[in-house]
Each structure stands twice: as structure tokens, then as C-alpha cells.
Amino acid sequence: MSDILGHFIQGRSIIPPAARLHPIYNPATGEVIAQVAFATVTEVHDAVTAAQKAFQTWSTVTPLRRARILFRFKELLEKHIETLTQLLTREHGKVLEDAKGEVQRAIELVEFSCGTPYLLKGSYSENVGAHIDSYTVHQPLGVCAGITPFNFPIMISAWMLAPAIACGNTFVLKPSEKDPSCVMLLVKLMQEAGLPDGVLNVIHGDKEAVDALITHPSVVAVSSVGSTPVAEHIYQTAVAQGKRAHTFGGAKNHCVILPDANIQEVADNVLGAAYGAAGERCMALSVAVAVTDAVGDALVNVLKEKITGLKIGPGTEAMDMGPLVTKLHLDRVLGYVQQGVQEGAQLVVDGRHFKSPYSGFFMGACLFDHVKPTMRIYREEIFGPVLVIVRVPDLESAIQLINQHEYGNGVAIFTRDGYAARHFATQIQVGMVGINIPIPVPVAYHIFGGWKRSIFGDVAMHGEENVRFYTRPKTITVRWPREKSTTSSYHMPSS
């Protein structure tokens, strides 16, 4: 029998005797390598109760002491980077080098959160009235919940838990059921770093656990990342319960290629951004918008040549692209390719019949040309190694096309024309813009967040946004009278 992963509540691993079990696969071999226990309302309640109890003390620990634990956690992440990378590749499938990049991103997020005491600094105004001062402080919220997707199990967990904890909150995390093992190592490292029991708890599960968590009366704030229908459901449910929420959804990231761009360089950029991590990135490039037919023809010629050179295989070997995360997801992506063919798009490179000596969830890279905005392969997020090319006559048509799309996560433009690039960056309705950068993921101290149906809620992630989300301001107005006041005031002061 394979290993069973349990929940992590009050510093202990819990596997309820009659738990519903879910298989965890190694996508490169197709084998079940472990099972994860799914939580019921009972375990969710236990985790929230542990977090609620821990909040009483954790919220009073000085911000500097909290930051010191994060410093130690960062050092432990660095020490265990190889183990985390291996675990990630084993359950997600992404190639080792890419997995290492994800861990490095998580380290940077923790590193930034170590500076939270500075961001928690309040403001003070002297003499807001005669002998009256005012000051504003940022206080923690209470028990916060996070629900994460399969594609960045380490980085996205760090997005949420590092700032939430640094701000003095306690946390219940519900990671993806597809690759939960690295999160269990993260919580062990947090414990080793000195985090008190109950501050960080993990429950595993599906909709049942998520719904119990986001409706629990003691949870005050909810962060989630996942597909748009799930992000919308979590946001609306949490907000309807009076909770603070921000949830991050799916994407369809375009890149515009202007006629003055160097096609060879663009193709190199596009290749990695479209097919890296088998396209399972929320910032993956999934639509190339060729400005003019000449650009479209040139791009297709170079790309189809380069795609045949892609090395596809287990992430543990020197590959460009690994498998998809599950058989179910592979079939879904293959279904989209079939749909594209039926809709009349031109399948220039057909990766459906890729023959792999490995038995995992592999497919080859696919390239569609002459895709129309009405087609499902253009409108919907495929989340696989499928790039579609749409041809437009000019930059304005490209901007209009992108602005009409329901998603607005990331976008890129390739050009040497500074005026055109600046005009594009100003006009485009997308949250993260790259100019000659194919995947413009902001660093930890710049804001991360899409627009339109790629986000629900007003506060994004990263940087000072984290402190805005995970604290609430309180303004205190103070007078220390020298002698007793003898008059009552029935009017607002007018001077």
C-alpha cells in the first residue's frame, strides 16, 4: 500500500481512520505513488479551531520575532532546495530546473516577507486638533484561509502564508490534491524554524473541504488561486459570508508581434513561454498575435521547425517539457486540440500522437494557425502545450482583440518601437505586461495580479498589497487633557 498523506493540525499529522483517500500520481510514469486523506467538516473545524487558539498569542508576538522565524524558514528552504525540487517534479511533472525556479521564487517571497515589520509601520500625526494627536496602526485579521492550485504548489503557498503569518495572522491552507507532498515539507520546515503549533495548519481535500473552510464562521479572510469558475465560486461564497476575499483565476495570455521584431528571437521567447511546464502556467503564453500576414507566415515557419526539436520526457532528465499533471487533464487538453481541428483552425504541428517511451501523461507540443476569436481554442484556457496564432492587420486591432478577451492576466509585446510599446502598455486591459519579455511575472516587491475575470476582489498579491490584504487599519485619536474639560460640544469643529 502506498503512503498516506494526512492533514497538519496543531503541529501534528492527522489521518482520520475512515478518511476518503485520493491517489497522487507521478505523471511521468502514470503510477500512483501515494494517497492523500480528504478532510470532512470535522477536520476543517479542528484546523480552524487550532488556528483560532494560536491567534491569541501569535498576534501579540512582536513583528520582529515573527520575521525572525521567517528568516530561519528562508534558510531552511535554501538548505532543502534539492529535496523540494525533487518532490515537486515527482508529483507535478515539471522539469527539475523549472521546479528549482519555483522554489527560488518562493524563497524570494519569504525573503520579502521578512521585511514586513517595516511595512506594518503605522503613521502618526501631531495636532490634528488642539492638543490632539492621531495614529493609524495595521492589525492582523485572525484566521486566514488559502486554497492553492496544482501548478505552483510551493510558490503560491508562499504567496499567501508568508505575508499572512508575518502580519500576525494564523493560517489554514488547502493545497491542491494533485501534488500536496511539497506543502507537507514546507510546514515541517516552518515548524523547524520555530513557528508555534497551530499558527499554520494544512487540510487536504476537494470541494467539500474548501466549502467548509470558506464558510467557517471563524475564518475572516480567504485567498485562493485556481481556475476561473472555482475562483469565482470561492470569492462569492466567502464575500457572501462577510469575509474579506481575493481569488485569482484563469488566463489566456497573448503576445503581440510587430513587423519590426526579430522573428528568430521572438520564436525563442515564445517557445519557452508557450511550452515550458507543458503550458501549465497561469502566465504561459497561449496566443501569439501576428501583426500582418507576413509576420504570421514567418513566425509559423520558424516555430514549426523549432517545435520538432523540443525534448519531451520525464522532468528528472534533461528535457524541455515534461508530462501533464494527470490523465484527466491530458485528455481535456487533447479534447481541445480535436475541437480546434473541428472548428477549422489549421493544426500546423500536431502533438497528439507523440510517441513516448515512458508510460506517463505525455503529449507533444501543438501549434494552431489561422485561429479565429470565435473559436473555443481561442476563447478558453487550455492549460496545456497548445499555442494558437491569430493574425491581425495592425497594432490597434491587436489591442482591441486582447481587450475584448474575458481574461486579463498577462500579455507581452515584441517590438523595437518604443512609442508603439508605450501606447500598447497604456491601452491594454491586462494586469501584467511584458515589453520584449514573454512571461512578465513580477518580482516579490511588485504587484502580481490580473484584470477582468483573472481576478476577483480588489487587492492583488505581492509587496505592500499583502499587508493591505492581511491587516486592517485602526486609527486612534488621542487627547491627554491637562485639566478637566468643562464644556460639551454639539457641533463638528469648523476650524
Ligand code: NAD
Ligand atoms: P482548480 O480550479 O481545479 O483547483 C484550484 C483549487 O481549488 C484546488 O485546491 C482544488 O482542490 C480546489 N477546487 C477545485 N474544484 C473546486 C470546487 N468546485 N469548489 C471549491 N474548490 C475547488 O485549478 P488547478 O487545475 O489546480 O490549477 C490550474 C488553474 O489555476 C488554471 O486555471 C490557472 O490559470 C490557475 N492559476 C491562476 C493563477 C493566477 O495567478 N491567476 C496562478 C496559478 C494558477
